[in-house]
Amino acid sequence: MNLGKLGRTTFTQLRQCGWGPLQIRKLCASPMSDPQGTHAAKRLKTAETPKVIGTHNGTFHCDEALAVYLLRQTSTYTNADLIRTRDPAILDTCDIVVDVGAVYDENLKRFDHHQRGFEGVFGHGFQTKLSSAGLIYKHFGQEIIGDRFRLQPEDPTVKTLWLKLYKEFIEAIDGVDNGVSQYPRDVAPKYRNRTDLSARVGWLNPAWNEPFDSKRVDARFVKASTLAGEEFLGRLDYYAKAWLPARTLVADGLSQRAQVDPSGRIILFEQFAPWKEHLFELETELNVTDEAKPFYVVYPDETAGNWRIQAVPASPDSFESRKALPEAWRGLRDEKLSEVSGVEGGIFVHASGFIGGNKTKDGALTLARKALEL
Incomplete structure (x- = not known):
C-alpha cells in the first residue's frame, strides 16, 4: 500500500481513531490483511496520540528547521512527531503545519508565508516580512520564554526578552528566507558573508551530486533543526542571564543619578x-x-x-x-x-x-x- 492509494478520507478516519501519522506511514509501507486499518485503529483508540508537526520535504531552510524546534519547546508539541511532505492529504492529518500549504491561519494551526498576498510582519516597529520561523516565534515565543525561565506570561521580562530576541536573532532569519536585503539597493557589500545561521543550515542539505533520498534528507533536517534550535536557546539564555541583568543595573543607575x-x-x-x-x-x-x-x-x-x-x-x-x-x-x-x-x-x-x-x-x-x- 502507498500513501497515494490510502486516500484522504481514510487518513482522517485513522487519525480520529487514535492513529498517529507515523503509524499511518508504517501502515502504508507494509502489506496488511486489513487495508482500512479498522482492527488496528480499534486497538489504538484509547492510546495517547502524539501531536504531529508537518512541514515540506526536499531541500530545507533555516526558517522551518527553527520553527519545528521552537514548537517542540512548547508544552503542546514537546514530544511531537514530524512529517515532511507536500502531499495535502497527509498535511491535513497533522496537528500543525509550518512553511508549506499556502495558508496562514492561527486557528487552523497553519503557518505558511509563501502564498500570494502574504505580507505579515512581527509588529512592534519591525517591518521585515515573516518567515515560518518568525510566524511561530510571534505566536509561541512568549510561551517558550516564560516556560524556560518559569515566568508568568504577563511578566514584563517575558516581553522584553521576546522583543530583544526577535531583533537580534529571528529577524535576520526572516529577512534571509524572504530575500529582504540588509542594505539599500545602491549599496554593494564589500564582502560576502556565508557564515550566518541560515547559511550553515543550508550547507547541511546534500550537495547536488550526492544521493537525495528522503531518508538521508530527513536525517539532515533533524540535524539542522537541532543546530538552529540550540543556537536560539543559547542566545535566549545569554539575554536572560547576562543582557537583562546589565539592563537592570543601567536602569538603576539612571534612576539614581541625582544621588x-x-x-x-x-x-x-x-x-x-x-x-x-x-x-x-x-x-x-x-x-x-x-x-x-x-x-x-x-x-x-x-x-x-x-x-x-x-x-x-x-x-x-x-x-x-x-x-x-x-x-x-x-x-x-x-x-x-x-x-x-x-x-x-x-x-x-x-x-x-x-x-x-x-x-x-x-x-x-x-x-x-x-x-x-x-
Missing part, C-alpha cells in the same frame, strides 16, 4: 557591565530630555582594579561625545594628569577625551564633577 551628583549628569556603577545600548534604549523609553541626559559614566575597571570615567557618546554608534573630557587633560598620564586636573591618582585621559582613568572611585567621581564645570 551621585545633583546635576543628574553622572551615572555611577559599582560593578562593570556593558551599558551603552541599555542607556540609549532606556532614555528613549523613559523620555529623558536632552537637558537631563547624563554626560559621564563612572565604573570600576573590569581587569585592573582601577576606576574609569567615560563620556557618553552623542549617539550609539558615534565617536563624538555629549561632553568630552576637558581638552587640557587629553593625552596626559599619571603624575602629569594629576597635576593638571588637580585630582590625585590620575592614570590617563584618552587623546580624544572620550575616556579616562583614576586609581580610586572618589578620584574618578571628582574628575567627572570637575569635567562638568569645564
Whole structure:
C-alpha cells in the first residue's frame, strides 16, 4: 500500500481513531490483511496520540528547521512527531503545519508565508516580512520564554526578552528566507558573508551530486533543526542571564543619578557591565530630555582594579561625545594628569577625551564633577 492509494478520507478516519501519522506511514509501507486499518485503529483508540508537526520535504531552510524546534519547546508539541511532505492529504492529518500549504491561519494551526498576498510582519516597529520561523516565534515565543525561565506570561521580562530576541536573532532569519536585503539597493557589500545561521543550515542539505533520498534528507533536517534550535536557546539564555541583568543595573543607575551628583549628569556603577545600548534604549523609553541626559559614566575597571570615567557618546554608534573630557587633560598620564586636573591618582585621559582613568572611585567621581564645570 502507498500513501497515494490510502486516500484522504481514510487518513482522517485513522487519525480520529487514535492513529498517529507515523503509524499511518508504517501502515502504508507494509502489506496488511486489513487495508482500512479498522482492527488496528480499534486497538489504538484509547492510546495517547502524539501531536504531529508537518512541514515540506526536499531541500530545507533555516526558517522551518527553527520553527519545528521552537514548537517542540512548547508544552503542546514537546514530544511531537514530524512529517515532511507536500502531499495535502497527509498535511491535513497533522496537528500543525509550518512553511508549506499556502495558508496562514492561527486557528487552523497553519503557518505558511509563501502564498500570494502574504505580507505579515512581527509588529512592534519591525517591518521585515515573516518567515515560518518568525510566524511561530510571534505566536509561541512568549510561551517558550516564560516556560524556560518559569515566568508568568504577563511578566514584563517575558516581553522584553521576546522583543530583544526577535531583533537580534529571528529577524535576520526572516529577512534571509524572504530575500529582504540588509542594505539599500545602491549599496554593494564589500564582502560576502556565508557564515550566518541560515547559511550553515543550508550547507547541511546534500550537495547536488550526492544521493537525495528522503531518508538521508530527513536525517539532515533533524540535524539542522537541532543546530538552529540550540543556537536560539543559547542566545535566549545569554539575554536572560547576562543582557537583562546589565539592563537592570543601567536602569538603576539612571534612576539614581541625582544621588551621585545633583546635576543628574553622572551615572555611577559599582560593578562593570556593558551599558551603552541599555542607556540609549532606556532614555528613549523613559523620555529623558536632552537637558537631563547624563554626560559621564563612572565604573570600576573590569581587569585592573582601577576606576574609569567615560563620556557618553552623542549617539550609539558615534565617536563624538555629549561632553568630552576637558581638552587640557587629553593625552596626559599619571603624575602629569594629576597635576593638571588637580585630582590625585590620575592614570590617563584618552587623546580624544572620550575616556579616562583614576586609581580610586572618589578620584574618578571628582574628575567627572570637575569635567562638568569645564
